Amino acid sequence: xxxxxxxxxxxxxxxxxxxxxxxxxxxxxxxxxxxxxxxxxxxxxxxxxxxxxxxxxxxxxxxxxxxxxxxxxxxxxxxxxxxxxxxxxxxxxxxxxxxxxxxxxxxxxxxxxxxxxxxxxxxxxxxxxxxxxxxxxxxxxxxxxxxxxxxxxxxxxxxxxxxxxxxxxxxxxxxxxxxxxxxxxxxxxxxxxxxxxxxxxxxxxxxxxxxxxxxxxxxxxxxxxxxxxxxxxxxxxxxxxxxxxxxxxxxxxxxxxxxxxxxxxxxxxxxx
Numbered sequence: 001x002x003x004x005x006x007x008x009x010x011x012x013x014x015x016x017x018x019x020x021x022x023x024x025x026x027x028x029x030x031x032x033x034x035x036x037x038x039x040x041x042x043x044x045x046x047x048x049x050x051x052x053x054x055x056x057x058x059x060x061x062x063x064x065x066x067x068x069x070x071x072x073x074x075x076x077x078x079x080x081x082x083x084x085x086x087x088x089x090x091x092x093x094x095x096x097x098x099x100x101x102x103x104x105x106x107x108x109x110x111x112x113x114x115x116x117x118x119x120x121x122x123x124x125x126x127x128x129x130x131x132x133x134x135x136x137x138x139x140x141x142x143x144x145x146x147x148x149x150x151x152x153x154x155x156x157x158x159x160x161x162x163x164x165x166x167x168x169x170x171x172x173x174x175x176x177x178x179x180x181x182x183x184x185x186x187x188x189x190x191x192x193x194x195x196x197x198x199x200x201x202x203x204x205x206x207x208x209x210x211x212x213x214x215x216x217x218x219x220x221x222x223x224x225x226x227x228x229x230x231x232x233x234x235x236x237x238x239x240x241x242x243x244x245x246x247x248x249x250x251x252x253x254x255x256x257x258x259x260x261x262x263x264x265x266x267x268x269x270x271x272x
Contacts, residue, residue: 021054075132079116082137083109086144094151096263097158099252103245104147111241112136112143115233124229138230139237142194146238150190150245157182158253158263165260175254183246190242194235201231 028050035042083105090104097103116136119125125135158165161182168178201207202224210227214220253261 025050070129072127072129072132075129075136078129078133079113079136079140080109082140083112086112086140086147090144090148090151093148094155097151097155097249097253098261098263099249100151103248103252104151106248107147107241107245108140108143110244111147111239112140112237114240115139115237119229119233124226124233135230135233139233142234143237143241146190146194147241147245149193150186150242151249153189154182154186154246154249155263157185158260162260162263169254169260176250179250179253183250187242187246191235191239194231194238198231198235201228207231 028046032043032046035046086108087101087105090108091100094100094104116125116132116139120127120132125131165178165182169175207227207230209230210223213223213226253263255261
């Protein structure tokens with residue numbers, strides 16, 4: 001195993017990749033510099049995110065290189081771990097929302113998991129570690145982003161419209177009906193990025209998977225079809241995740257006395 005890792009590191013293409021990373025780092029450094037000059041106060045977060053992303057993706061590359069030799073059932077464990085990481089990041093976006101950890105994990109696991117299982121059964125994803133882990137991670141990551149957007153928007157809705165919601169509840173309105181518009185708003189807002197991506201697909205941008213397949217000599221029409229399948233998976237996983245999250249959150253933000261729970265500014269025990 002160690003010999004395989006060292007063999008990969010010694011390949012000339014790795015040095016080429018590091019040089020390319022250096023060029024990208026210069027551009028990222030420019031963003032950090034401009035952030036400081038403009039007083040955006042994002043220098044630390046940007047720098048840490050860039051470095052963390054580099055280390056994480058390299059670590060994943062090493063791990064995947066090793067895992068290519070393991071049985072396919074390992075893919076399930078890896079994807080489950082990714083769902084756990086996605087839950088951790090999503091809960092930060094929805095910090096303060098009651099039950100945010102449970103809601104995020106169930107929503108991501110069901111939304112992304114259903115899509116991965118279905119598309120593997122349909123052979124759009126090959127049942128191998130080489131295919132399941134990269135494509136599955138793409139689906140999970142986008143489900144995480146949409147879940148975070150939905151929870152963040154819902155948190156703002158519950159804070160900003162608290163008086164309106166409490167009036168509706170005090171007048172005897174069913175909690176589901178009182179919260180329906182606010183839940184719908186959070187789902188709609190969370191899906192805007194993926195809807196815009198679908199609208200601009202092939203017109204404004206050619207996604208990386210399609211470009212990579214074409215550069216690799218694949219049939220351009222099949223590459224286009226497969227790229228659309230990937231985008232459809234992202235849309236389905238994101239839509240399912242945000243809708244499930246909104247349904248689950250409704251049970252956590254309303255007390256047994258049918259009153260709206262307090263939504264604090266930061267993370268609390270109640271929001272974990």
